Amino acid sequence: MLYGSRRRDRFECSEVIDVSCRPLPVNTLHQDGTGRFPVTRLFVMEDWSDCLDVAVQIARRAGQVVQSAVKQEKQVSSKSTPTDLVTEADHQVEELIISTLRDKYPSHRFIGEESSAAGVKCELTDAPTWIIDPIDGTCNFVHRYRNHHILCLNHRVNMFLSSQHTILHFQFPHGGGEHRICCKERDVSKALILTEIGAKRDPATLDIFLGNMKKLLSAPTHGVRIIGSSTLALCHIASGAAEAYYQYGLHCWDIAAAAVIIREAGGCVMDTTGGPLDLMSRRVVAAGTREIADYVVKQLQPINYGRDDTDPDGLA
Ligand SMILES: Nc1ncnc2c1ncn2[C@@H]1O[C@H](CO)[C@@H](O)[C@H]1OP(=O)(O)O
Numbered sequence: 001m002l003y004g005s006r007r008r009d010r011f012e013c014s015e016v017i018d019v020s021c022r023p024l025p026v027n028t029l030h031q032d033g034t035g036r037f038p039v040t041r042l043f044v045m046e047d048w049s050d051c052l053d054v055a056v057q058i059a060r061r062a063g064q065v066v067q068s069a070v071k072q073e074k075q076v077s078s079k080s081t082p083t084d085l086v087t088e089a090d091h092q093v094e095e096l097i098i099s100t101l102r103d104k105y106p107s108h109r110f111i112g113e114e115s116s117a118a119g120v121k122c123e124l125t126d127a128p129t130w131i132i133d134p135i136d137g138t139c140n141f142v143h144r145y146r147n148h149h150i151l152c153l154n155h156r157v158n159m160f161l162s163s164q165h166t167i168l169h170f171q172f173p174h175g176g177g178e179h180r181i182c183c184k185e186r187d188v189s190k191a192l193i194l195t196e197i198g199a200k201r202d203p204a205t206l207d208i209f210l211g212n213m214k215k216l217l218s219a220p221t222h223g224v225r226i227i228g229s230s231t232l233a234l235c236h237i238a239s240g241a242a243e244a245y246y247q248y249g250l251h252c253w254d255i256a257a258a259a260v261i262i263r264e265a266g267g268c269v270m271d272t273t274g275g276p277l278d279l280m281s282r283r284v285v286a287a288g289t290r291e292i293a294d295y296v297v298k299q300l301q302p303i304n305y306g307r308d309d310t311d312p313d314g315l316a
């Protein structure tokens, strides 16, 4: 996702760059979960269409790297906890994306999962910033448990460049609403709800995690699923394949592009308290309808994972 921001920490106040240099219909663009339209200012970046071409090329190359790596023996290590995995392919893909973009656009900034893990500060400034998750679903990737992130490639609408497990988060504002959520369920008893577990597995955290799931299962809902990829799960909300998503413990690179896609599809993305999404807060609720989002918010007991911008080890 390429991202310009006036406010440092609030996704809802980010500025939106128009790829086509068309005026953007602000009131259809970033409606937040509260029904407000928080985009405060728009600007146009002159080389944006060039960015798009470059990003498509990199996404394809990165996809090839992951595709060949999935068949090979992997060197797996852990980061913040034993369940927070990383492979050479994660590093290779992030390095490929950042080095190519940095060469091409020296003034751009980067927030990348593996760079952050290596100690680079996770800082969202006014400068155009690429937010990169080199492989989303690394655990799936390690186990060859494929959750295919197939190309959602459309020359006009929000673009989510993805090849297998490689995701280049990329924002491509449109606002025309071509991709509306087809499933607009308001009744939670007919909802399929998605979540991910998060890295903390201590008994107290697991009690809260399971308690949240129990509450949602006993609504009753149609079910709760864990598919191993936060981003893909969020995109299932955009496509209408599931009605809601919630998670504590994901990162800005898991949410950034998917939040745009969900909003473009007419869904809502918000904080787990029901307030506006804070991209750095490591928590999110998303849903096709406000009614279901509100229901989910009311069931949740919080798990504290700290913030991406101030707690780099992620285990505050
Ligand atoms: N610390 C962590 N440990 C495990 N998964 C994490 C995580 N932080 C975010 N996730 C994300 O949660 C989902 C798995 O439950 C994946 O989307 C994974 O993204 P990742 O594969 O890019 O790390």
Ligand SMILES: [Mg+2]
Pocket: 133, 135, 136, 137, 230, 231, 253, 254
């Ligand atoms: Mg991820």
Ligand SMILES: [Mg+2]
Pocket: 090, 113, 133, 134, 135, 136, 137, 138
């Ligand atoms: Mg990742």
